Amino acid sequence: MTDARDLVAIHDPDDPRIAAYRAVRERDVVGRGERFVAEGEVVLRLLLGPSCRHRVESALIAKSRLPALADLLCALPPEAPLYAASQAVMDAAVGFHIHRGVLAIGRRAEAQDAAALLSELPPEALVVALVGVSNHDNVGGVFRNTAAFGADAVLLDASSCDPLYRKAIRVSVGASLITPFARGGSGAELMDALDAAGFRTVALSPAGKTRLDEIEPAPRTALLLGAEGPGLPTALMARARSTARIDMVAGFDSLNVAVTSGVALYAMTRGGVRPR
Amino acid sequence: MTDARDLVAIHDPDDPRIAAYRAVRERDVVGRGERFVAEGEVVLRLLLGPSCRHRVESALIAKSRLPALADLLCALPPEAPLYAASQAVMDAAVGFHIHRGVLAIGRRAEAQDAAALLSELPPEALVVALVGVSNHDNVGGVFRNTAAFGADAVLLDASSCDPLYRKAIRVSVGASLITPFARGGSGAELMDALDAAGFRTVALSPAGKTRLDEIEPAPRTALLLGAEGPGLPTALMARARSTARIDMVAGFDSLNVAVTSGVALYAMTRGGVRPR
Incomplete structure (x- = not known):
């Protein structure tokens, strides 16, 4: 040695x-x-x-x-x-x-804002945007899924937790060290940056209008996820190009947000996972 | 009060x-x-x-x-x-x-073995079988997904953790209190019970032969999941009617087992979630 x-x-x-x-x-x-x-x-x-x-x-x-x-x-x-x-x-x-x-x-590397990060992504890109996801396990789990399904980046609003928090790194199995991310600003500011960069925004919610499997991925797609419980703010739901739901048994609590991200990334990459 | x-x-x-x-x-x-x-x-x-x-x-x-x-x-x-x-x-x-x-x-209610539990299920049924899943968070997460997607029961081999362990109940958001389960025996014994009850067994593994979305759910389908790391034992993989994989980026660690169960249950219920 x-x-x-x-x-x-x-x-x-x-x-x-x-x-x-x-x-x-x-x-x-x-x-x-x-x-x-x-x-x-x-x-x-x-x-x-x-x-x-x-x-x-x-x-x-x-x-x-x-x-x-x-x-x-x-x-x-x-x-x-x-x-x-x-x-x-x-x-x-x-x-x-x-x-x-x-x-x-x-x-940590020098922080980038969402607009700068999105400007570096290829013309075809899939990103995940988290609003109000403050639980370290959930943020770590989302990063793990993002890396597994080959999504390109994660955006987090300022109220979401730091992906380089110790437990988030561990739960992500290191994915938060290799996945480009930007954290800061409000959910509305993330939406502004996604709109400006030509992303089709898909808000995941039990109240979504379209069944997830009926959403056609666009060249640039962004999956928006809120915290369990409150979910995404109404104003963001209203601004999203599509709102998507995962059909579940009525009356039971919704899915965990990391599981939701896994299901949604699976559905968006059903045409094949691209190596990053 | x-x-x-x-x-x-x-x-x-x-x-x-x-x-x-x-x-x-x-x-x-x-x-x-x-x-x-x-x-x-x-x-x-x-x-x-x-x-x-x-x-x-x-x-x-x-x-x-x-x-x-x-x-x-x-x-x-x-x-x-x-x-x-x-x-x-x-x-x-x-x-x-x-x-x-x-x-x-x-x-707790009196324990049932796998054969007795399966005999009580309706002619069309979806179950999840866990082999060697000893982590409480993962077992709780699997139960939460099982309830959300309306699957009928969970089987666990003796080396999987007790779904009524405190943390498993909490992570399941109570799903392990309402979902029929049987725990005990070996993975091979669970497979025997599933075969005898006419279940099509689908083993989930990164090494699965068929892409998950190409698996057609049978009237009675059982999803088999192993622990992260070791995965399902080779002998069980060989006995399963199908082996299914979720396409992922090469080289990155596999998905968490609870996330895998969510994705697989989503794929198996794409024809519509049945109320239990």
Whole structure:
């Protein structure tokens, strides 16, 4: 292992060199500014891969995991330190048991607004726009589906949660590191940007007028999703080119928003999934 | 409120009458035998409704929630005590903050095996069979989708998690209380029961031979799903009448199993969702 990559042995959980890894859950709450935390081998692989839009700052790996990860860790750029610690030191620094023994700190790419992001997409594009989706699991799940079905980008209004929040990255299985996204503004501003970029907007709602399978995807299609419970604001529903519903049993609670995104992306890509 | 239903005021978190509510998380680990915990108003409504297959034993409600829940609590059968406590007493008994202030203890209906359950289904039926799905969120998510798309029942092998585990009920939004299920045996035994009952078995897998949208639902169709990662055992894939895949971008991790169930149920019910 050490042939391939210098590593910095850490013996003290209070070592200032691993300060960014300390009290991970507490910092989830206060936020990390430009930094984010990546957990687990699959996510680290995406963070170090060619599709990642962000930069790795350092990695902290349990010593016992180093042999199995040797090849992967060679992809860590020379300026990013590789810290190695015993599982016990790692757990003590982080504040809970990291049972996969793999953590990294990333630094986010410069943020883009929705208009700038949409202007970079190809003439045929499929995007997902989230309004008021503040649950980390749901945002992570939407990103996972977006990557699986080869959609091009995700837009999020300011009230939706940060896709680089630790749990959102984990639930996305790293998809939020490789999928272009823009977050900010209101739902109406996202709609303005989508209209200006020539997207056919399809608002998903149990109250949608058209059955999802009757929606014909346009060259540029945007799927709009709101939070469970409130759903999409009425004004956005009214502005959307189409409103689509997934037929369900009357009286039962609606689908989870991540599941809805999976079903809608499946329906929109039934002509075949394009590699991005 | 008290006009409609006698309530038992609880002032001490250690009151033995609410012993079943004590240390909820710790008991999640050791199990509750025939009992289960239902959380939140939506789940309580299903637990007290006509579709519930199980029995309510008691409810513990934060005093502040009583006025809003008065109508619902009238449906609590007379033999089931209604305990009322301050939020502080409730939280102290339970061991964490119950921010919705609504808990109930249920007692599960007598278990059925897969063959007995399938024999009670109508001639046209859609079921979901889970093999090795041990994650509570995923099992809860599958039940939520099953109820939303009007599928008739869920079968689970012994290694899949209990649908009446607290978190599974919560994630299912109560669907696991109203959906007939049988849990036990091996995947091969579930397959035996499905074959004997005349079900067309469709195994979902990224390695499936047929594209999901090309599968024609039979009068009796069973969707087989395995755990993320290992997927369905090879022997079950070989025995299934069809193997179906959801087309995805190559190289990215597969879909979450709950999302897969949602997409597959959507595809199987495209001719229209039947009320159960």
